Amino acid sequence: MSTRMSPSDSPVTAPHSPFPPSRPGYWVALIIGVILAVLGLSLVAFGASALAFQNYQRDGEYASTDLSTVQSTGHAIVGPPFNVNLSGMSGPGVPAVADLASFRIEATSMLPDQEVFIGIGESSRVSEYLAGVPHSEVRDVAYGGARQWPGSRAWNVDAVDRFPDGHATPATPADQDFWEVSASGSGTQEISWDLASGDWLLVIMNADATRPVWVEGSVGVRSDLAARDLGPLGTGLLLAGLVSLALGVLLLLIGATGLGRNLAAATAPPVRRGPYPARLDADLSQAPSRWLWLVKWLLAIPHFFVLALLGVSVLFTTIAAGVGILFTGRYPKSWFFFTVGVLRWSWRVGFYSYSALATDRYPPFTLASTDYPADFRVDYPERLSRGLVLVKWWLLAIPHYLIVGLFTGGTMVAWSYAAPAGMGRMSASVSVLGLLVLFIAVVLLVTGRHHRGMADFALGINRWVYRVNTYALLLRDEYPPLRLDQGAQEPAETQLADRRERST
Incomplete structure (x- = not known):
């Protein structure tokens, strides 16, 4: 199937000012903060487990x-x-x-x-x-x-x-x-x-x-030894963990604030052109090579490490932002744009690797929008509901979690095999999106072309996932549409109006 560029293939990006360089100190604070926060959580878990185990040992x-x-x-x-x-x-x-x-x-x-x-x-x-x-x-x-x-x-x-x-x-x-x-x-x-x-x-x-x-x-x-000695050990680990966690979260939030402030300064005013204020765009005009996808998992490893670090950061900034929304009704702007930047980075890596397999251009190491053929943007909300912050990320989002789980969650496949020591069992987890990208890879390997229909479907699944992420991470109050909008670009308002008119 041909992948020649058409007007709808080109990503729509709003003009924005040049991205100001981030101070290295913000990244250093973020990295040290994540390390201390994870260490603190581990120490708290070990300390609590030690105290719980000691409690089990009471009275023999x-x-x-x-x-x-x-x-x-x-x-x-x-x-x-x-x-x-x-x-x-x-x-x-x-x-x-x-x-x-x-x-x-x-x-x-x-x-x-x-x-x-x-x-x-x-x-x-x-x-x-x-x-x-x-x-x-x-x-x-x-x-x-x-x-x-x-x-x-x-x-x-x-x-x-x-x-x-x-x-x-x-x-x-x-x-x-x-x-x-x-x-x-x-x-x-x-x-x-x-x-x-x-x-x-x-x-x-x-x-x-x-x-x-x-x-x-x-x-x-x-263990009589545990009953005697685990109490002081558990208390020490718990206190050390709480101190490490508090210091780590503080440094992490300082780093995220600095990085997000730069992003906010470089972000253009919102241009609403789709059904949801979170927009996932892509450019499918260039077909990937036949063979590079075989090693992209290896080439993307540096990004996976960075995204793991940023994912921990987003967890803490979202919790802190939720507290802020609960009392002020506003999402702190620097943390908002930092979280959107992390989602954007994640989408670029997924577009390059095994969420879409749609380009051979290596993703840039930046939170900001660039000329990369995949982008993700969310309009900043001036006000958010204080009450929704308590329920939307878990209760209201359950229907979406179920649907997204059907697309991206693994279906277990198990089989048995004979071995000298007896019968063994093996299992594998396969998702709809994973199978779809695998089919894209096979077609690419055989024909050298990107199958547009399957690519549009994969992008539709990813768009749904990122809309749900936007809602669950408290970035917007608008409920994500229960609709699979396929294709490289968000449907324009005129297309949606025509679709509604045809349906009535």
């Missing part, structure tokens, strides 16, 4: 996971192997091993009238005991697809079947003499185990060694 209590159900069609459920090496953990001034950590495992059979067995034994002896016996091995414990601290209410236990076709039946587990600690009986069974050197395995079975095994259980941990 264990910090435990919530109950999780585990099933096996075999004769046993075997926990992941764990190695403990306590060499050098004895002597004057060294805490007792029992002070370091003690674990508690609880399990209740979900099968009627079925007694349950729990035991911890040396790996070699347990493996010999279960040789050729169908059982399940726990490979991972996760929450929502990611590892989490105890306390979550949706833990998932990932178990892999071993010897599913085996026919061996194990002897009654309670009769074995290799268990370091064990418990067997009806109802909820519990074992407590202090750390000890060696290779260990946790085993849960029916007390009579029958199959299947279906239990509900939890794991807890406590």
Whole structure:
């Protein structure tokens, strides 16, 4: 498909004064501020976690996971192997091993009238005991697809079947003499185990060694050392984190103020020409090369680092601006133009790389509008609603989040594969926009031309995303239109009027 330039392909930009150079000090303040703010948040999180963990340890209590159900069609459920090496953990001034950590495992059979067995034994002896016996091995414990601290209410236990076709039946587990600690009986069974050197395995079975095994259980941990020492440590980390966070936010806001003030001075008066006061424009007159898109992810890495830093800055400036809007009804102008500049930078990088794949011209390292073939602008509002600032970014924007999520959120694709250690699983996340850009890349590779129809669709998705960003970041009060405006340019008011007239 031809990509010859037409009048509608050329980006519409309002004339503006030359962008005054930013003082390097503002960038230095911004960078140091982000580093200190992130460090402060991390210290606050660690300090709060330490205090919470200490609180769990009071009165001899264990910090435990919530109950999780585990099933096996075999004769046993075997926990992941764990190695403990306590060499050098004895002597004057060294805490007792029992002070370091003690674990508690609880399990209740979900099968009627079925007694349950729990035991911890040396790996070699347990493996010999279960040789050729169908059982399940726990490979991972996760929450929502990611590892989490105890306390979550949706833990998932990932178990892999071993010897599913085996026919061996194990002897009654309670009769074995290799268990370091064990418990067997009806109802909820519990074992407590202090750390000890060696290779260990946790085993849960029916007390009579029958199959299947279906239990509900939890794991807890406590540390007398933590109960004594985590309080002062957590308090120190919390205070240090708060100081670092406060200083970092102050420097960050100073840097954003200086950079945004320069942008405000160089921005032309608004020219309203579309359905929304946030305008995303692009120039599709030049087709990208066939091959460069293969390495653009590598070439854009410097921009990704800068955008990560700027993204943290926008988070804090938006929070500070929200407080200002709540009391004054105005968005501080310097922070407004700084946030718009960050969105503009992000759009240029997306236009170059994997949000549109529409140009080979490398994006400039600047927050200001330039002659780059992609631009984003938002009209500055003189007044904003004080009440909307409390609800628009989360409650009112939910319909848009759902729609944008359909376009840009990943759809999980999972598959299994055979491996020597058992069955494995792999997964990938694919979005509509990602697939669309992939099709654009394939067409570009084969034909050397940019497919205009798919490019217009991709730009429409990006335009919707940036309108929602404008609303969610408190930059405007106007609700984004629930409409996919495709094409390189925003639809003009005359086009919208004609469209409304045809629809009626």
